[in-house]
Amino acid sequence: MWVKLTPTEMIAASQKRYRSRIKGSLFIGVSICGLSLLSSSSLFAKTREEHPHPPHFDGGGPLFPQIGQLPSTVLFGFIGAFAFYFFASRPGKPTMICMKCGTAKYADGSLQCKCGGHFEDMNNLKWVES
Numbered sequence: 001m002w003v004k005l006t007p008t009e010m011i012a013a014s015q016k017r018y019r020s021r022i023k024g025s026l027f028i029g030v031s032i033c034g035l036s037l038l039s040s041s042s043l044f045a046k047t048r049e050e051h052p053h054p055p056h057f058d059g060g061g062p063l064f065p066q067i068g069q070l071p072s073t074v075l076f077g078f079i080g081a082f083a084f085y086f087f088a089s090r091p092g093k094p095t096m097i098c099m100k101c102g103t104a105k106y107a108d109g110s111l112q113c114k115c116g117g118h119f120e121d122m123n124n125l126k127w128v129e130s
């Protein structure tokens, strides 16, 4: 059966959701940085292998200035992490559960269930075996 969380459990549950969003954002950010650094360095190594004397452009810099890519890589990582955090914490429609019959629905403003029970935000409930 569904039971309401105690205030302490509600705080713990929201902290848990917050932490999982932070973890997800960090994971996305680090993955983007890691992947793009990895691909740019392997690209760099391959180019160096094929062209021991890489062609120089006007400024005379190397074709793939890896250090120059670092800020944009980190920037992309940050953007990805922020985008994830934003979407994960966007207040979507909460799932509502009827305390009496267990019917689930998205929040639509009505808390009254057809069975006579009333709906509660699923984030404030937990399932216990009766």
Ligand SMILES: [Zn+2]
Pocket: 098, 099, 100, 101, 102, 103, 113, 114, 115, 116, 117, 118
């Ligand atoms: Zn109901």
